Amino acid sequence: MNRMQDAHTLNAQYKTAHSLNIRIAFHQKYSLQTQPFHDWLFSQYAFTPGMRILEIGCGSGSLWQGKLETMPVPQEMILTDVSPGMVEEAKAALPPLPFLSFRTADMQALPFPDASFDMVIANMMLYHVPDVQKALWEVSRLLKKGGVFFCATSGEKTVVDYIREILGGEKVLPHISFTLQNGAAQLAPHFSKVECLKRQDALMVTDLADLLAYIHSLASISGLDEAGDAALLSKLEGRMEKGVLTIPKEYGTFRCVK
Numbered sequence: 001m002n003r004m005q006d007a008h009t010l011n012a013q014y015k016t017a018h019s020l021n022i023r024i025a026f027h028q029k030y031s032l033q034t035q036p037f038h039d040w041l042f043s044q045y046a047f048t049p050g051m052r053i054l055e056i057g058c059g060s061g062s063l064w065q066g067k068l069e070t071m072p073v074p075q076e077m078i079l080t081d082v083s084p085g086m087v088e089e090a091k092a093a094l095p096p097l098p099f100l101s102f103r104t105a106d107m108q109a110l111p112f113p114d115a116s117f118d119m120v121i122a123n124m125m126l127y128h129v130p131d132v133q134k135a136l137w138e139v140s141r142l143l144k145k146g147g148v149f150f151c152a153t154s155g156e157k158t159v160v161d162y163i164r165e166i167l168g169g170e171k172v173l174p175h176i177s178f179t180l181q182n183g184a185a186q187l188a189p190h191f192s193k194v195e196c197l198k199r200q201d202a203l204m205v206t207d208l209a210d211l212l213a214y215i216h217s218l219a220s221i222s223g224l225d226e227a228g229d230a231a232l233l234s235k236l237e238g239r240m241e242k243g244v245l246t247i248p249k250e251y252g253t254f255r256c257v258k
Contacts, residue, residue, distance in 0.1 A: 129178075146258060152251065
């Protein structure tokens with residue numbers, strides 16, 4: 001898939017939060033860790049009053065739901081997404097607050113002045129960006145000296161790779177270009193300090209229909225028709241033990257200081 005096709009597929013998938021919400025609900029239902037991933041991420045952020053905060057790829061705004069009223073009041077918080085539909089969903093999901101605003105923006109060309117923000121957040125989205133180095137240069141440009149960039153991603157142990165292995169290595173789903181394993185090397189040229197914070201977890205799946213819905217929610221899914229679904233379900237059932245399919249899950253975030 002070339003970049004133009006990839007961008008078209010991605011824009012179609014993230015026009016609304018439907019597919020994203022399927023994946024969020026799946027992880028919430030079956031993760032071994034009881035603390036939601038967004039809550040764990042939020043606990044890593046060291047907010048102070050008067051900060052200027054930018055989120056890139058805000059999606060439906062789920063990171064902030066139920067939290068904006070409890071955190072130290074920032075001077076300004078801007079939530080952005082490349083999808084206008086996502087921006088509208090985030091705006092509808094979050095309370096109107098004087099410091100909070102929304103904007104459609106591409107991470108590779110962010111419309112803000114140099115040294116504008118104390119904190120920039122980009123969760124589970126860098127592997128979607130065609131030119132990661134250009135995007136990271138933009139983040140570094142926007143951060144004040146000593147500012148912090150948080151970017152959550154997955155590791156090599158993902159649902160995607162697990163399914164690919166079950167399918168015999170077929171390229172049904174793409175490899176992730178920005179992971180907990182390779183991300184530090186990509187971040188290092190842009191920041192004075194890069195720290196990887198990992199959260200070990202697993203998925204304990206009891207209803208394979210939910211897993212199939214998760215797979216079909218992914219942007220690059222191809223080659224699984226009704227017969228393919230049935231064959232995959234048969235293979236998955238063979239791996240279940242006492243009614244549970246255990247899938248490795250490795251997520252975390254990088255904390256980068258300019």
